Amino acid sequence: MTEATKKLQYTLIIMKPDALVKSLTGNILARFLEARLRIIGAKVVKVSRELVELHYAHLIDEPFFDDLYEYFSGKTYGPDYERVLVFVYEGEDAISKVRRIAGATNPLEADPISIRGAYGRINKKGVMENVIHCSDSEESAKKEICLWVDPDEIIKEIYPTKKVIKNNYEVIEWA
Numbered sequence: 001m002t003e004a005t006k007k008l009q010y011t012l013i014i015m016k017p018d019a020l021v022k023s024l025t026g027n028i029l030a031r032f033l034e035a036r037l038r039i040i041g042a043k044v045v046k047v048s049r050e051l052v053e054l055h056y057a058h059l060i061d062e063p064f065f066d067d068l069y070e071y072f073s074g075k076t077y078g079p080d081y082e083r084v085l086v087f088v089y090e091g092e093d094a095i096s097k098v099r100r101i102a103g104a105t106n107p108l109e110a111d112p113i114s115i116r117g118a119y120g121r122i123n124k125k126g127v128m129e130n131v132i133h134c135s136d137s138e139e140s141a142k143k144e145i146c147l148w149v150d151p152d153e154i155i156k157e158i159y160p161t162k163k164v165i166k167n168n169y170e171v172i173e174w175a
């Protein structure tokens, strides 16, 4: 792809609880430096059942959904690990660059030098503990960023917003 056809994209990266258990946060950030992207938002989140159901809506009817919830919420590892780190990145072709560095969904099939190939595993319940989430298309990036991050938690207005009054205060929400 030439410089002229490269597209500025946004993508959501989540370091899942196993990334925290394995002390991989710095390592993963360093891996994404290679892609020359920019962080425009970052926070730590305790993940509710409702958030997992919205984020993984495409998997809600799978027999492994409850086990996926246990993993993604961090309950598998105990209260100290019931959290994830959430990042919004921007850059040219950010989505495919991040997916390449992340590796395939199944850690046993992922390129061994990708993040998931190097650090992922399949747990006793059959869940793919693959260390990170990253958006797979512009459509899912928009859905996921709007789900996880409020407009005032990122440094740019990347999607349309609206002003609403809540408890007599004006707040900005995604439109």
Ligand code: UDP
Pocket: 056, 059, 064, 068, 104, 105, 126, 127, 128, 129, 130, 133, 134, 136
């Ligand atoms: N997952 C799993 N078993 C499956 C499919 C998915 O454990 O057969 C888990 C895995 O942690 C994966 C997540 O559910 O990362 C979301 O699945 P998706 O198909 O969206 O893969 P991803 O976009 O994360 O590569």
Ligand code: MG
Pocket: 136
């Ligand atoms: Mg996915």
